[in-house]
Amino acid sequence: MSERADVLVTRPIMEAPTAVLRERCDVTIHQNEFGIPREELLEVIGGRDAIITMLTERVDAEFLEAAGPQLKVVANHAVGFDNIDVAACSAAGVLATNTPDVLTETTADTAFALLMAAARRVGEGERFLRSKTPWIWGPLMMLGQDVHHKTIGIVGFGRIGQAVARRARGFGMRVIYADAVQLPPEVAAETGAERRELAELLAESDFISIHTNLTPETRHLFDAEAFRAMKSTAVLVNTSRGPVVDESALAEALENDEIFAAGLDVFEREPDVEARLLNLENVVVIPHLGSATVDTRNAMGELAVDNVFAALLGTRPPTLLNPDAFGG
Numbered sequence: 398m399s400e401r402a403d404v405l406v407t408r409p410i411m412e413a414p415t416a417v418l419r420e421r422c423d424v425t426i427h428q429n430e431f432g433i434p435r436e437e438l439l440e441v442i443g444g445r446d447a448i449i450t451m452l453t454e455r456v457d458a459e460f461l462e463a464a465g466p467q468l469k470v471v472a473n474h475a476v477g478f479d480n481i482d483v484a485a486c487s488a489a490g491v492l493a494t495n496t497p498d499v500l501t502e503t504t505a506d507t508a509f510a511l512l513m514a515a516a517r518r519v520g521e522g523e524r525f526l527r528s529k530t531p532w533i534w535g536p537l538m539m540l541g542q543d544v545h546h547k548t549i550g551i552v553g554f555g556r557i558g559q560a561v562a563r564r565a566r567g568f569g570m571r572v573i574y575a576d577a578v579q580l581p582p583e584v585a586a587e588t589g590a591e592r593r594e595l596a597e598l599l600a601e602s603d604f605i606s607i608h609t610n611l612t613p614e615t616r617h618l619f620d621a622e623a624f625r626a627m628k629s630t631a632v633l634v635n636t637s638r639g640p641v642v643d644e645s646a647l648a649e650a651l652e653n654d655e656i657f658a659a660g661l662d663v664f665e666r667e668p669d670v671e672a673r674l675l676n677l678e679n680v681v682v683i684p685h686l687g688s689a690t691v692d693t694r695n696a697m698g699e700l701a702v703d704n705v706f707a708a709l710l711g712t713r714p715p716t717l718l719n720p721d722a723f724g725g
């Protein structure tokens with residue numbers, strides 16, 4: 398990095414990692430509350446050496462061409478990278494990176510918060526009190542579902558899924574999981590998790606927490622048929638990616654009490670949310686806050702900056718997605 402590299406950050410990130418980046422690079426932070434419209438994005442990325450992207454920007458062949466041949470790295474400020482065409486990055490000789498690990502525990506906390514809130518009708522209770530409706534304690538008032546000692550089915554048992562399992566164990570829950578990969582014995586022992594086929598997991602679980610990547614195979618993995626297979630007392634939690642759930646089928650299942658409740662951090666057509674869901678009491682919705690804590694956003698920013706520095710120096714970025722673009 399003898400000359401100062403030209404780095405674009407597509408949205409403001411935390412101050413500390415921004416300051417570190419500025420020490421060694423010329424940094425442009427794009428200011429736009431609602432993200433960058435695609436045409437503007439394609440203009441502002443031209444000539445940059447490195448770009449820190451958010452999950453809201455699509456990085457594809459068009460993006461890479463607009464950026465130009467000097468681009469060395471696209472550092473996604475997210476663990477999920479379904480917004481990045483990694484093969485196109487490799488074809489263009491551009492390194493692609495993400496921010497795994499640093500947000501695992503925080504995202505698992507969010508999943509558990511949604512699980513508890515949906516099971517115990519926290520959002521509904523809050524809305525009720527704020528409506529100033531007269532009330533008095535009653536033995537049949539707003540009954541929810543117990544969490545402790547129930548069965549949780551975790552779909553996608555990677556880092557975040559396993560972190561949710563550890564929390565569930567603290568609640569005395571039985572943990573089952575569905576994943577293409579069989580757990581190493583030490584993880585199975587730590588989490589006490591047993592593997593199931595997805596169909597078995599749907600039928601057996603009191604709670605289902607989704608932690609899969611979004612791929613063509615997992616798009617609408619949770620559809621009308623999946624909801625019919627679940628218990629009528631079941632609670633669904635999604636902190637992965639919205640399109641894994643068919644939102645209109647979910648609204649239907651919740652309207653018809655096919656399942657008890659849902660807790661959602663992510664949405665199929667983000668930032669839009671299926672209007673029917675917003676009219677239902679048995680849904681808890683938050684605006685993609687999975688990793689949104691001060692510490693974790695600092696850590697994500699730091700990791701993205703480390704990835705940029707490594708790529709600019711010609712060394713291997715710590716969390717590289719396309720080793721083939723680095724020479725294997």
Ligand code: DGY
Nearest residue numbers: 474475476477687688
């Ligand atoms: C991610 O990192 O993929 C989350 O969805 C946002 O923090």
